[in-house]
Amino acid sequence: MAQSFDPAGVRLPNGHFIGGRLVAEGAATLTVRRPSDEAAIAELPVAGAALVDRAVADAARAQAESGWGRMAPRERARLLQRFADRIEAEGEALGRVEAVASTRPIAAAMAYDVPATAEAFRFFAEYADKAGGEVAATRADHLGLVVAEPYGVCAAVTPWNFPLSMVSWKAGAALAAGNAVVVKPSELTPFSTVRLAELAVEAGLPEGLLNVVQGDGRRTGDALCRHPLVAKISFTGSTATGAAIMAASAASGIKPVTLELGGKSPQLVFADIPDVERTAGHVAGSILYNAGQVCVAGSRLVVEKGVEAPLLDALAARFAAVAPGETWDAATTFAPIVSRRQMERIDDIVRRSVARGARVLVGGAPMARNAGAFYQPTILVDVTPDMPAAREEIFGPVLTVQSFTTEEEGIALADHPDYGLAAGIHTGDIGKAMRAMRRLQAGTVWINRYGRTGDFVLPTGGYKRSGIGKDLGRAAFEANQRHKSVLIEF
Numbered sequence: 001m002a003q004s005f006d007p008a009g010v011r012l013p014n015g016h017f018i019g020g021r022l023v024a025e026g027a028a029t030l031t032v033r034r035p036s037d038e039a040a041i042a043e044l045p046v047a048g049a050a051l052v053d054r055a056v057a058d059a060a061r062a063q064a065e066s067g068w069g070r071m072a073p074r075e076r077a078r079l080l081q082r083f084a085d086r087i088e089a090e091g092e093a094l095g096r097v098e099a100v101a102s103t104r105p106i107a108a109a110m111a112y113d114v115p116a117t118a119e120a121f122r123f124f125a126e127y128a129d130k131a132g133g134e135v136a137a138t139r140a141d142h143l144g145l146v147v148a149e150p151y152g153v154c155a156a157v158t159p160w161n162f163p164l165s166m167v168s169w170k171a172g173a174a175l176a177a178g179n180a181v182v183v184k185p186s187e188l189t190p191f192s193t194v195r196l197a198e199l200a201v202e203a204g205l206p207e208g209l210l211n212v213v214q215g216d217g218r219r220t221g222d223a224l225c226r227h228p229l230v231a232k233i234s235f236t237g238s239t240a241t242g243a244a245i246m247a248a249s250a251a252s253g254i255k256p257v258t259l260e261l262g263g264k265s266p267q268l269v270f271a272d273i274p275d276v277e278r279t280a281g282h283v284a285g286s287i288l289y290n291a292g293q294v295c296v297a298g299s300r301l302v303v304e305k306g307v308e309a310p311l312l313d314a315l316a317a318r319f320a321a322v323a324p325g326e327t328w329d330a331a332t333t334f335a336p337i338v339s340r341r342q343m344e345r346i347d348d349i350v351r352r353s354v355a356r357g358a359r360v361l362v363g364g365a366p367m368a369r370n371a372g373a374f375y376q377p378t379i380l381v382d383v384t385p386d387m388p389a390a391r392e393e394i395f396g397p398v399l400t401v402q403s404f405t406t407e408e409e410g411i412a413l414a415d416h417p418d419y420g421l422a423a424g425i426h427t428g429d430i431g432k433a434m435r436a437m438r439r440l441q442a443g444t445v446w447i448n449r450y451g452r453t454g455d456f457v458l459p460t461g462g463y464k465r466s467g468i469g470k471d472l473g474r475a476a477f478e479a480n481q482r483h484k485s486v487l488i489e490f
Contacts, residue, residue: 002110004330007034007100013194014042016051016214019058020207022194025051030187030216035103035336036326037371044190046215052182052223055211059153059180060229062208069150069178073129080125080176083203087118090199096328098164098192103293105325105332113164116454117196120168123456124176127477138487145486150178151231154480155224157217157245158193159237160186160338161293167193169456169471170234170258171210177480182211182230184221188338190214217241226252232480234258236295238393239419239465258469258479260295260461262393263421266414267298267450268436270407270427271306279426279448280314283399286424286450288322288377291335292397296422296460298450299394301401302414308403312361312379315399319362319377326372336372337396343373346396350378353389353400358382361401385413393419407432411439420463424450443467 015024026045033040047055063069068076087094091114098113099106136144156170163185171181185193193212200210213220221241225233225248232255235245242259249255267286273279286298303311325332337343343366350364363378375396383390383400390400404410414423414436423442425433437445443462452458459473470476 002095002107002330005096005106005328007328010096010100012042012097012101012191013198014191015045015194016047016055017194017197017212018055018208019062019211020201023051026214032101032188032190033339034101035338035373036328038340038373041101044187044214047213047220047223049223052213052220052227055182055213056153056224056227056229058208059182059211062206063150063152063180066206066209068180068206068209069152071178073132076176076178077125077128079204080121080128080172083200083205084118084121084125086199086203087114087121087196091115094164094192094195094199097195099327101191102163102189102327103161103290103335103338105327105329105335107330107332108290113162117164117168119454120165120456121172124172124477127474128176131474131477133483141490143488143490145488147484147486148478148481149484151480151482152179153229154179154181154232154234155227155230156181156183157221157224157233157235157237158183158185160188161290161295163189163192164196166236167196169476173476174234174480175209177477179480180209180211182213182224184213184215184224187214187216217244221245222248225249228253230255232256234471236260236471238262242467256479258461258471258476259467260471261421261465261467262419263295263297263462263466264300264391264393264416264419265296265298265422265424265442266300266302266416266440267424268410268414268426268440269301269303269307269311270410270429270432271304272428272432273307273426274428276307276310277314280311280318282424282426282450283311284315284318287399288319288334288397291337291375293335293338293395296444296451297395298424299399300390300414300416301399302410303401303403304410305403305405308401312381312401315379316362319379322377324367324369324374334377336374338373340373342395343375346375346394346398349388349392349394350380350398353380353383353387356387357384358387358389358400363397391418407435411436415440418464419466421466422446
């Protein structure tokens with residue numbers, strides 16, 4: 001069980017991690033603030049092009065000299081399993097590093113983030129000796145092979161909302177496939193990624209195989225994506241940044257990218273749901289978790305009129321029951337917004353939508369607190385598709401409500417014109433669920449639930465402006481390999 005702790009007693013590894021060592025170099029610095037109270041806790045060194053080059057070159061050297069990509073796959077899997085063991089052994093300390101400087105309350109970090117990080121490395125480790133190419137069907141006097149090989153050096157640019165687990169999704173797949181990885185974490189939440197890289201070396205992974213460079217997207221991220229030795233890029237974050245990464249990677253030589261981008265995921269609720277309270281729990285959880293700072297947050301409730309009133313009553317009760325607080329307090333169940341700037345952006349979208357006719361049912365403003373950026377759980381009704389709250393990704397605890405009377409109308413409202421990351425469908429009619437699932441343009445559809453389970457077998461990724469490629473599942477592992485066709489004539 002998670003315990004409250006004093007944030008002043010937590011070591012925050014501040015710097016880059018290159019060649020198995022913490023590096024504090026950088027021509028410039030960025031101030032890192034705790035979301036819970038906005039206190040400045042570190043000056044983060046920024047990696048320019050020269051330091052990025054050093055990190056990438058070191059990763060390439062480590063991958064080549066250690067023989068990581070040529071290693072017996074089972075041995076590579078054993079080392080990654082040992083890494084997962086080390087993560088679990090250091091779970092409490094790692095969870096505190098994650099909580100103190102991010103939006104993740106310590107209880108959530110210990111219950112989900114740390115175990116999920118270890119499990120992701122275990123999951124991908126198991127693919128190391130189980131997915132390695134194939135024998136092709138050819139004529140009898142030929143042998144056709146498809147040989148899987150690592151790229152060499154892969155870059156991972158990770159977001160601030162789930163720093164630990166996002167690294168494990170990307171680095172886990174890339175390392176298991178035989179690559180070295182250079183990670184650029186968000187400058188808002190930089191510390192747990194460095195501690196993870198330290199644990200990798202402590203577990204026996206070759207020094208330099210997992211390097212970390214700190215900085216912002218304009219300087220550090222751009223230099224990393226443009227580097228000629230980076231052969232593949234994986235990114236989770238905004239659609240605008242995803243487009244910039246595609247442009248940067250193309251400008252320096254064509255390379256594959258995996259992009260999990262923005263979302264405006266619908267919760268499509270039909271009147272035949274068997275249990276209003278159960279559905280309300282799914283809908284509320286999808287937008288209140290991490291204060292709505294989740295790519296797949298179910299931010300748009302599209303509800304049949306026959307069940308709208310009781311569902312909204314049940315949701316209002318859940319929205320009123322949150323327990324905001326500092327992330328180092330074990331009693332906290334409702335997270336702060338990552339920064340005051342982001343909170344002001346959330347409030348601006350709400351205000352612009354209200355000015356155009358939306359009505360605030362619950363919340364609708366920042367929380368009155370002495371410190372920290374906290375936003376009230378908010379429900380907006382009378383929302384139309386052209387309002388900012390319905391069109392723009394808010395990335396906060398704001399749920400918009402639109403109602404419908406026919407199945408066709410409901411599906412049309414649920415299908416967003418720009419985004420297609422995820423969707424939820426709630427109904428007691430499996431035929432209706434399947435019809436809606438086929439029609440909705442989304443990379444993941446949950447039926448009578450919302451959110452992933454504890455395994456990683458199903459891939460995740462978006463349609464439309466929500467991205468290309470997949471994280472998780474076998475698809476993520478294979479995306480970190482290139483495939484060579486070989487034809488032998490006897």
